[in-house]
Amino acid sequence: SLTRADSAFETVISSFITAELDRRGQLCSSTCPPLTVTIAPDLAPTALQNHIRIPSPRLVGLTETGEPSPHYWELVAERLGAPLSRTTITFAVPLYQLQFYESIAAEFHQRQRQVQVELITLDKLPTEPLALLAQVDGAATTPHNSLNILEPSFTLTADLLAAGAVVDLTDLAFSDPGFAPGDFYEQIWQGGLWQERLWLVPQGAYLPVIFYDKAAYELTERPFPSMGWTWAEMLAEISYLSQAQPAWVRWGLADQRADLLYAYAYAQTPDCGAPACASQLTPAARAAALDWYLSLLIGPNGQAGSGPLHHPRGINDLERLSAALTVVSTRRQAAFWVEDPSRFEYHLLLNSLGVLPFPASDEFNSSTPLWIQGSVMSSASTQPMATWEWLRFLSFRQVNASDRLIPARPSVANQTNFWTSLPRDVDNAMRTAFPFARPIPFTEQKRFAWAQIDALVDGSLTVAEASSPETLRWFQNPQP
Known part of the structure; x- marks a missing residue:
């Protein structure tokens, strides 16, 4: 089939297709499924079976006499051969x-x-x-x-x-x-x-969860946090445990992949608290997340590392992984940490363990990042x-x-x-979070980097600079 504008090419294109199929030995009797070839007024492809879509010769190029160019016939031969060849x-x-x-x-x-x-x-x-x-x-x-x-x-x-x-x-x-x-x-x-x-x-999709140390709660005789906790309640739990902690531990908060930053930033957009939300993070939301993160890292005395958040600075990925594993090892230095659901059994064998979704705000449900x-x-x-x-x-x-x-x-x-095979605690947390999980857009995939956090702490980068929109470089080589 072809448009009226291309009707002048019908005979020559039809003859070429017949000859090309004959050359390939692909012509057959009426018992074969029909092959539909569309000469289209655009470049859009199709995945329909036994259907080949080829752009109009007017889009690909004509000769000086107004006939389809040699390049066009090469394209037609290529499109005809693609579904027929190994x-x-x-x-x-x-x-x-x-x-x-x-x-x-x-x-x-x-x-x-x-x-x-x-x-x-x-x-x-x-x-x-x-x-x-x-x-x-x-x-x-x-x-x-x-x-x-x-x-x-x-x-x-x-x-x-x-x-x-x-x-x-x-x-x-x-x-x-x-x-x-x-x-x-x-x-x-x-x-x-x-x-x-x-x-x-x-x-x-990878849906991170928050693990917490039940032993810390049992030692302090504090009730376990609830599945529907809020950001304010999470901070209250961390504050209480950090004050009640024994001398030999530091019951803080750990996050190896900055998921907390994404979750907190998404929590700043209450107008998007619904399934399938796909809005971009605003500079204000990014700035709020960075300010919040820095407040946990720096602490009330103004010194980096004095807050409840574990964040080793100035180290490479191998050292960071080693430090993260140490923090949540048998002698845990974190009461709460962001983790993969697949690591549940490993941590459970080390010590008693609870599982929570990311916190919610007062206005709407959890905003767990979804990768x-x-x-x-x-x-x-x-x-x-x-x-x-x-x-x-x-x-x-x-x-x-x-x-x-x-x-x-x-x-x-x-x-x-999938869902019925999950451990009960993991299943409860993931089912609670998933309906309102927020897919990370391509524009935000590398938004919160550790080098950026380090620069914020040492003062070489401001929150405003770190949260500003990035400019896309159209049709140029992207930065590695």
């Missing part, structure tokens, strides 16, 4: 998740014999994101949890989108009847969007349709179950018994 796509994955992806790739190949997936671990690719994407057809983002902090990682940020490094997947998602965009948790789906377009196909893991298609991909089939397939599979990432689709959560 191909291999390359896909970047975190090293520690390689085994999971290998099993999924084997299952995918059994169903899609024409497509082979070559997995490349991130440690074998450039660390600079743009260079990484230039070498693969697609990539999986790295889960936001404490255990992979020392491994090479890939995060989709707004500057990569502005640089044109990844493909807009919206048209593929909504033209593919097998994708089912309505079968996603709305909070997780929102985490794959930017400017109301889909750039990342969600696979799962989306998913997959992107590189703009450098030469096999976009095969890559899309792989991304779609991944969205129907559970990310490594031991990570306790919430499956992106409720249908997958039900099939894998």
